[in-house]
Amino acid sequence: MARYIAHVNVMLRPLVNDPQGLVVAGGLQSLGFTCVESVRAGKRIDITIEAASEAAATTAVREMCQKLLANPVIEDFEFEVAALATA
Amino acid sequence: MRAAVLVFPGTWSDNDCVWALSQVGIESRKVWHRETHLEPDELVVLPGGFSYGDYLRTGAIARFAPIMESVQCHAEAGGLVIGICNGFQILCEAHLLPGALVRNESLQFRCTDTYCVPVNTTSPFTRGLDASRGYLFPISHGEGRYVADEPTLRMLEDTDRVAFRYGTADGRVTAEANPNGSMKNIAGILNERGNVLGMMPHPERSCEPLLGNDDGNAIWRSVLASVGVRT
Numbered sequence: 001m002a003r004y005i006a007h008v009n010v011m012l013r014p015l016v017n018d019p020q021g022l023v024v025a026g027g028l029q030s031l032g033f034t035c036v037e038s039v040r041a042g043k044r045i046d047i048t049i050e051a052a053s054e055a056a057a058t059t060a061v062r063e064m065c066q067k068l069l070a071n072p073v074i075e076d077f078e079f080e081v082a083a084l085a086t087a
Numbered sequence: 088m089r090a091a092v093l094v095f096p097g098t099w100s101d102n103d104c105v106w107a108l109s110q111v112g113i114e115s116r117k118v119w120h121r122e123t124h125l126e127p128d129e130l131v132v133l134p135g136g137f138s139y140g141d142y143l144r145t146g147a148i149a150r151f152a153p154i155m156e157s158v159q160c161h162a163e164a165g166g167l168v169i170g171i172c173n174g175f176q177i178l179c180e181a182h183l184l185p186g187a188l189v190r191n192e193s194l195q196f197r198c199t200d201t202y203c204v205p206v207n208t209t210s211p212f213t214r215g216l217d218a219s220r221g222y223l224f225p226i227s228h229g230e231g232r233y234v235a236d237e238p239t240l241r242m243l244e245d246t247d248r249v250a251f252r253y254g255t256a257d258g259r260v261t262a263e264a265n266p267n268g269s270m271k272n273i274a275g276i277l278n279e280r281g282n283v284l285g286m287m288p289h290p291e292r293s294c295e296p297l298l299g300n301d302d303g304n305a306i307w308r309s310v311l312a313s314v315g316v317r318t
């Protein structure tokens with residue numbers, strides 16, 4: 001078994017209004033960053049797992065996203081899996 | 088009639104529910120989230136609170152509690168289920184109701200009285216309610232903005248599954264009366280069979296004339312009438 005780290009990003013789907021992003025955008029603009037067009041805020045979740053292979057780790061993380069980490073009604077997810085040096 | 092009031096770690100409105108139900112003669116037992124037994128003729132109540140600290144998403148972890156499988160079976164068998172506030176969020180996460188509850192548009196926790204105008208007046212929870220006026224139910228939530236995609240919203244309206252909309256005392260549904268930015272002012276919805284109701288406002292907190300308002304009792308009386316108990 002090897003160790004892997006998964007970096008999971010969960011974002012509200014494009015059509016779901018994101019008040020947090022709107023407030024951050026307003027804050028940036030009032031700081032003088034008038035170049036800011038829009039902001040979307042989401043969640044980043046890092047998961048360390050043991051798996052037989054990178055493919056097995058990817059399959060497990062995808063299932064975690066579908067079952068718990070993201071709500072498909074309002075959120076999309078994406079993730080990357082990378083090998084970790086064994087301790 | 089008897090009720091099963093579910094208790095998750097972080098539930099805070101269970102005592103209010105037990106007390107409110109007792110006022111109309113419904114005897115309750117509390118059911119811990121690790122239990123699995125529900126009686127077929129029990130009214131199942133998922134009260135408000137912050138189950139499992141509301142981490143990740145409201146209701147996301149509670150949905151996997153052992154009792155939720157029994158709630159699913161209870162609902163499928165036609166048993167009555169009401170989810171209030173956090174309970175509504177759990178029912179959506181468990182896909183017993185469509186859509187989701189997200190952060191209030193204002194980004195603020197809102198603790199205030201609202202008027203809820205009944206839309207469906209035929210379900211076990213809402214029969215006999217007066218659709219021409221608002222019922223005073225308090226809200227207390229940070230994540231109560233109801234969202235769903237267009238086809239789902241249309242389906243809810245076309246099949247009379249909107250239970251309540253935020254409105255005024257005289258029954259008008261207005262943008263100003265919407266406390267959290269919910270789509271179409273939706274405050275509560277029903278499942279397809281009408282035996283599962285989810286709502287963000289707290290009827291159990293408006294059941295005492297001494298405190299100035301007992302509009303919430305209309306829901307419990309409706310439930311009693313639906314099983315043939317006269318109040």
